[in-house]
Amino acid sequence: GDSVTQMEGPVTLSEEAFLTINCTYTATGYPSLFWYVQYPGEGLQLLLKATKADDKGSNKGFEATYRKETTSFHLEKGSVQVSDSAVYFCALSSTSGGSYIPTFGRGTSLIVHP
Amino acid sequence: GAGVSQSPSNKVTEKGKDVELRCDPISGHTALYWYRQSLGQGLEFLIYFQGNSAPDKSGLPSDRFSAERTGGSVSTLTIQRTQQEDSAVYLCASSLEASGSYNEQFFGPGTRLTVL
Numbered sequence: 001g002d003s004v005t006q007m008e009g010p011v012t013l014s015e016e017a018f019l020t021i022n023c024t025y026t027a028t029g030y031p032s033l034f035w036y037v038q039y040p041g042e043g044l045q046l047l048l049k050a051t052k053a054d055d056k057g058s059n060k061g062f063e064a065t066y067r068k069e070t071t072s073f074h075l076e077k078g079s080v081q082v083s084d085s086a087v088y089f090c091a092l093s094s095t096s097g098g099s100y101i102p103t104f105g106r107g108t109s110l111i112v113h114p
Numbered sequence: 115g116a117g118v119s120q121s122p123s124n125k126v127t128e129k130g131k132d133v134e135l136r137c138d139p140i141s142g143h144t145a146l147y148w149y150r151q152s153l154g155q156g157l158e159f160l161i162y163f164q165g166n167s168a169p170d171k172s173g174l175p176s177d178r179f180s181a182e183r184t185g186g187s188v189s190t191l192t193i194q195r196t197q198q199e200d201s202a203v204y205l206c207a208s209s210l211e212a213s214g215s216y217n218e219q220f221f222g223p224g225t226r227l228t229v230l
């Protein structure tokens with residue numbers, strides 16, 4: 001079945017540092033890929049997505065590129081802020097069967113210090 | 115506009131009791147999803163509804179778990195004879211529809227269930 005593997009956290013950075021959170025996946029066919037973010041005490045929010053190979057999703061300074069050859073969708077940000085502290089989930093959505101049931105990774109906690 | 119709401123936000127119950135968790139999706143969203151988030155784990159898919167029907171119940175962990183949706187709106191997840199391993203955060207999400215091109219899921223804040 002489909003699976004998503006993301007790096008274990010917590011990831012602890014100083015403000016303005018460069019961020020990478022690795023995500024790799026296993027899926028049949030051509031899934032869509034997503035990053036969701038969960039701020040403390042809140043529900044998950046879609047951060048960005050990519051629906052086909054070589055697409056780059058971007059939002060709020062975060063970027064991720066759909067790499068089919070390496071089955072990866074790593075999340076990056078050039079300069080993190082304290083307000084980026086949250087849990088980040090990588091997910092994929094398979095097109096199998098015509099319905100979209102996402103498969104989520106375990107989440108990576110990001111802590112940004114001033 | 116109003117987002118997805120869930121109630122209660124916290125529920126503490128004794129082992130063996132039944133619990134009901136409620137989800138109010140965004141108005142107009144035909145698809146509704148239930149997930150379970152255990153400590154240190156990712157989101158575990160439980161069930162989804164398209165309208166009032168549940169095409170995929172494969173994620174329900176046991177026959178103690180059931181869910182229904184009425185009027186294409188509110189959904190209730192029921193756990194009978196709760197066990198300690200049921201303790202988790204139960205998340206609900208809704209989207210415009212569940213098929214065709216992918217539609218963004220909007221999540222509620224979750225219900226934290228603790229079984230003593």
